[in-house]
Amino acid sequence: MIRRRYIDGRYGQVHLRENTPLGEPPLVCLHATAYSSRSFSALLAVLDGKRHVIALDTPGYGESDAPDGRIGIEAYAESIAEVCPDRFELFGYHTGVSIAAEIAIGHAARVDRLTFMGIPHFRALDFAAWRSKLAARHVLGERLDQFEERWRFFVSERAARLPLGRAFENFVDELKAWPHGWWAHDALFEHDLLARLEQVRQPTTVLNPPGHLAEPSRRAAAAMPDATVIELPEMPGPALDLYADTIASLLLAKQFVGGAVPA
Known part of the structure; x- marks a missing residue:
């Protein structure tokens, strides 16, 4: 059963979705911009x-309260780390990768492993063009x-x-964040992601489907x-x-490194 609840955070309430709790450290999932935990x-x-x-809604997205103004990736990371359990793993998708990397560096003793998908390393592409597209201001x-x-x-x-x-x-999630849904993308393009990834020490699995970020x-x-x-x-x-079934199988197999991989 999937449940929804709120946790008090530095910018107001943080909304999350979770399935049935089990004994091991949970997998905390961080979404792309301007989506939500519904992803x-x-x-x-x-x-x-x-x-x-x-799965958490980043502040300002989904059902989570927004900061009063634009903040950086480091501030997004700290706001999320504050509401996470004592130990956890992270799954970051797109903007969630940058946020997860900062959490992993700043709270290394709490984060066991990382899974990334769609690493937003836009400096390997046309950085200016992608920034103009994704971080466009809305009125x-x-x-x-x-x-x-x-x-x-x-x-x-x-x-x-x-x-x-x-x-x-997905369209509704975009409208919920309007007109400030570009804030996290702006923070993403201000963030030196590659330099920060070099500082991540946890074992990391990168799931790499086809697309412009492959x-x-x-x-x-x-x-x-x-x-x-x-x-x-x-x-x-x-x-x-x-492909949630395939991704789930990969996530489960990752827990059994050195042992039996579940069918």
């Missing part, structure tokens, strides 16, 4: 009863057509096989002291939604 709903369900998973207006491009991106031009209802949920993810993983890349060319599109 991990399928994974939470598949792992229920097998692995305790907690709330009175006309409905201000959201037409976002509707096309999330709904009418959604990936094949993604259900309409799930696409609509090669940047390989380059970023090569800079890390203890990273293993698992290539997933058969998983195009929104992997967390469409």
Whole structure:
């Protein structure tokens, strides 16, 4: 059973989703911008009863209260670390990778392992172009057509096989963060991710589906002291939604290094 609850944090309340608690340190999942913990709903369900998973809404996204103004990745990381259990593992997706890296460095004794997907190493691409696209400022207006491009991106031009209802949920998450949903992306592009990844000492698994961040993810993983890349060319599109079973199997297998891998 997936439950939702709130924890008091430095910027207000932090919203989370979690499945059935088990004995081991939980896997804390951090989403991309401007999505929410809902991105991990399928994974939470598949792992229920097998692995305790907690998916958090980053401050200012989903149902979590927002800071009064723009903050950096380090501040996002500290705000999340404050509400995490004493020991945990981390799963970071896109912006969640940068936040997870900062938590892993600043709270190394509490973080056992890391899993990354979609490492946002945009310096391996056209950094200025991607920054202009993802960190574009928004101003709330009175006309409905201000959201037409976002509707096309999330709904009418959604990936094949993604259900309409799930696409609509992503659109709603974007609107919840509007007009400040670009704040975390702005923090992402201000963050020297590669230099910070070089400081991560925990064992890290990089799940690498195809897409524009596949090669940047390989380059970023090569800079890390203890990273293993698992290539997933058969998983195009929104992997967390469409391939939750495969990702769950990989996460479970990772717990049994040196022992039997579950079927």
